[in-house]
Amino acid sequence: MKGDAAGRDAYPHADLGAVPARGPRRPARIIAIDGPAGSGKSTTARAVAAELQLPHLDSGSLYRAVTWALLQGGVPEAEWANLDPEEVRALGLRLDPASPQEPGGPPRFRVEVDGRDPGEALRSVRVTQRVSTAAAIPAVRTALLQLQRDTARRTGVVADGRDMGTVVFPDADLKIFLVADPEERARRRLLQEGREVSPINLARERALLEARDRRDSGRETAPLVQATDAVRLDTTGMDFREQVEEILRLARTPLDP
Ligand code: DC
Secondary structure, eight states, rough: OOOHHHHHHHHSSSTTTOOOOOSSSSSOEEEEEESSTTTSHHHHHHEEEHHHOOOOEEEEHHHHHHHHHHHHOOGGGGGGGGHHHHHHHHTTTTEEOOOOOSSOOEHHHHHHHTOOOOOGGGGGGHHHHHHHHHHHHHHHHHHHHHHHHHHHHHOEEEESSSSIIIITTTTOOOEEEOOOOHHHHHHHHHHTTTTTOHHHHHHHHHHHHHHHHHHHHHOOOOOOOOOOOOOEEEEETOOOOHHHHHHHHHHOOOOOO
C-alpha cells in the first residue's frame, strides 16, 4: 500500500494535501519512525533528534494525553467512539516547544491538556490500558492529524509512532520501520522499567506487547503498517548505538532530487 493511499482511506474528509514538501538534495528534515510497541522507537528517535538538532515528537504521548483527558473528564469509555473531532479538539491539546529533557538532549514538544502538563500520568497503567481504544477512534486521529503536521512544518521533526510514514507525513524525507522479536522487545521493556528479566515477567510482558500489536495493526483507521517506501530495520541483534548510527547514516545521505 502506498503511504498516502493509507492516509486517504483513513481520513476521507481531512486535508491530506497540506503536508511539508520533500525538498531536493538536502539532509532529511522530517524523519518518520514507526514500529510496534517496545521496538525502541521513542528512545531511538530521541537520540537521532539530538544528533541532528531537530525537535523530537513522541506521537504516542498525544494519544496518551487524549486518553488521560477523557478519563479525567469522566467521559465513560463506552461513549468514546461517539466523539466527533470538535469534541476532541475541545479537550485543549497543545504541543509546546520545550527545553531538552536531559542535558544535550534534543529540543522536544511537550503535550499540554487545557494548559496542564499531565507529566508522568501519561505513562500510568490506567492510561496505558486504554490508550489503544482511544487511538482507534477516527475522530481522535482526525483531530490529532493537523496538530502534528502544523507543529512539524514549522521546525522539521523526528517523529515516532505508528502512522508517521503512512498517514501523518507521507512525504517525509526518511521513513524507518523499526522491528524486533517480541521476546527481545519484552526484555528491553523490563530493563527499561528496572524490572527483573525473569521467565514469568518476560512471558507476561511479551503477551501484553503482542496484544497491543494486534489492536494497533488490526484497527480500521490508520493501522500500524509499514509504508512501502520505509526502510525496515530489524534491531533484534543490534545494540542501541548501532541502530541510531544506521538511521543517522540514512538521514545524512543526500535525497534524490
Ligand atoms: O508509543 P506508545 O506506547 O506511547 O503509544 C500509545 C498508543 O497510541 C499505542 O497503543 C498506539 C497508539 N499510537 C497510534 O495509534 N499512533 C501513533 N502515531 C502513536 C501511537
